[in-house]
Amino acid sequence: MNLSFFLFYISAAVAITTAIMAVTRKNASHALIYLVVTLLSIAVIFFLLGAPFAAALEIVIYAGAIVVLFLFVVMMLNLGRSSVARESQWLRPGMWVLPAILSGVLFIVFGYTVLQTENSAMIEGQVVPPKEVGTVLFHEYLLGVELAGVLLLAALVGAFHLGRRYLEERREN
Amino acid sequence: MFFENINWSYVLILPLIGGALGGALVLVWWERRLLGFFQDRLGPNRVGWFGILQSLADAIKLITKDDWVPPFGDRVLFILAPIIVAGAMLMAYAVLPLGPGLIIADSNIAILWILAMSSLAVYGVLLAGLASNNKYSLLGGLRSVAQMVTYEVFMGLSLLGVVMLTGSFSLRDVVHAQEDMWFCIPQCVGLVIFLIAGLAESHRLPFDLPEAEHELTAGFHTEYSGMKFALIMAAEYLSLILISALIVVLFFGGWLGPKFLPSELLSGIVWYGLKVVLVINFFILLRAAIPRPRYDQLMSLGWKILLPLSLLNILITGAILLGTQ
Numbered sequence: 001m002n003l004s005f006f007l008f009y010i011s012a013a014v015a016i017t018t019a020i021m022a023v024t025r026k027n028a029s030h031a032l033i034y035l036v037v038t039l040l041s042i043a044v045i046f047f048l049l050g051a052p053f054a055a056a057l058e059i060v061i062y063a064g065a066i067v068v069l070f071l072f073v074v075m076m077l078n079l080g081r082s083s084v085a086r087e088s089q090w091l092r093p094g095m096w097v098l099p100a101i102l103s104g105v106l107f108i109v110f111g112y113t114v115l116q117t118e119n120s121a122m123i124e125g126q127v128v129p130p131k132e133v134g135t136v137l138f139h140e141y142l143l144g145v146e147l148a149g150v151l152l153l154a155a156l157v158g159a160f161h162l163g164r165r166y167l168e169e170r171r172e173n
Numbered sequence: 174m175f176f177e178n179i180n181w182s183y184v185l186i187l188p189l190i191g192g193a194l195g196g197a198l199v200l201v202w203w204e205r206r207l208l209g210f211f212q213d214r215l216g217p218n219r220v221g222w223f224g225i226l227q228s229l230a231d232a233i234k235l236i237t238k239d240d241w242v243p244p245f246g247d248r249v250l251f252i253l254a255p256i257i258v259a260g261a262m263l264m265a266y267a268v269l270p271l272g273p274g275l276i277i278a279d280s281n282i283a284i285l286w287i288l289a290m291s292s293l294a295v296y297g298v299l300l301a302g303l304a305s306n307n308k309y310s311l312l313g314g315l316r317s318v319a320q321m322v323t324y325e326v327f328m329g330l331s332l333l334g335v336v337m338l339t340g341s342f343s344l345r346d347v348v349h350a351q352e353d354m355w356f357c358i359p360q361c362v363g364l365v366i367f368l369i370a371g372l373a374e375s376h377r378l379p380f381d382l383p384e385a386e387h388e389l390t391a392g393f394h395t396e397y398s399g400m401k402f403a404l405i406m407a408a409e410y411l412s413l414i415l416i417s418a419l420i421v422v423l424f425f426g427g428w429l430g431p432k433f434l435p436s437e438l439l440s441g442i443v444w445y446g447l448k449v450v451l452v453i454n455f456f457i458l459l460r461a462a463i464p465r466p467r468y469d470q471l472m473s474l475g476w477k478i479l480l481p482l483s484l485l486n487i488l489i490t491g492a493i494l495l496g497t498q
Contacts, residue, residue: 033296068296075303
């Protein structure tokens, strides 16, 4: 029973609450703000588990870049009252039944496996400095890093192709 | 005993917040005076000695002003936005070393932490633009995202050279690694790129496109008034001070004095303050000297020139490090 124990439960509770709020909000920008808070509390959990590097990357990449782009798109589309009305049409109570059953099953399985494992992850893990993460990434998991790089390159080429087709169309008109 | 367990670096928090906010207040006046000097006019010189109390008068005016929340906007997000901007900026100060041993959190991810907080501050700008429900605000918010997506990539990459030479993300280690030579010499390319990224990050002219007052009234904070406006302005000056201090720590040896002078000439914190003031003045000079580029010009400058340049910088730094080891 120490401070990081309590901090873990607080941030876990915040993460779960805000995740539920992010799913159920009808206003897209509010949902995204809740999602950011979820990501921040997950970053806190990473920090408590002794992975400050992963925590920082969680904030920089997920909260700082990806969700910002989501919000950018929401702003570009300028979603207003009409989209809120459409969302509330989609989010009728009947729509919640099947996802709720499926996630309930998943939750039971997950809880069972967590209870079965004897040495589940400790809250006071060893703190892993960024240097060690880098060493492991570029020795043991080098293949994975390279493959991820190739995948990202493919995505980049695809995005460039789509953008160029748009530019060519505009030039012809 | 309670006092034995307390971490004394936490004592720094309140003086740091007070100092940073006070510094922002003085900086508003100093910038206006200096701009007046550069543009051959007087600037504010009526309130107090050389007008030094002008900012205080402005602050009192802003506090007592009617704090209007637009009824057509999103009330919650509108109030939240300035808090996010200022809060994220103040959080970034937590890892900033102020002098030898004077640091609140000597983190081993300090550089990443500052990048993370500066990327969170964009939410405030974005939400301010979104919640105001005003076309100028919306355009300002959109511009700030596009600008942020552009500069954040090469801002992070420009610092990698420094990180490689130091072998650590900790800002204290960065300063200690510069005892022989300041990083502004081996990392001059990184310095220039970081300077440009810092201009865009703190929305300073010439890259103040989100609030370009000639085109967008005041951009994302058009609808703000009273204390909320004051908070946004304070956050902007806080980020200017932060970027200047970061440039000093990362490239100009932090609290270390120049090597050709005897080290006992001035104490570390005086050197540090002098360098930060010098960099801030340079930023103000840039504001007076350079016109604002068009919005797409900044984007193409970022993606087509600065990004490849920073990648090249990393490549060459890495090659030299490999060769000399």
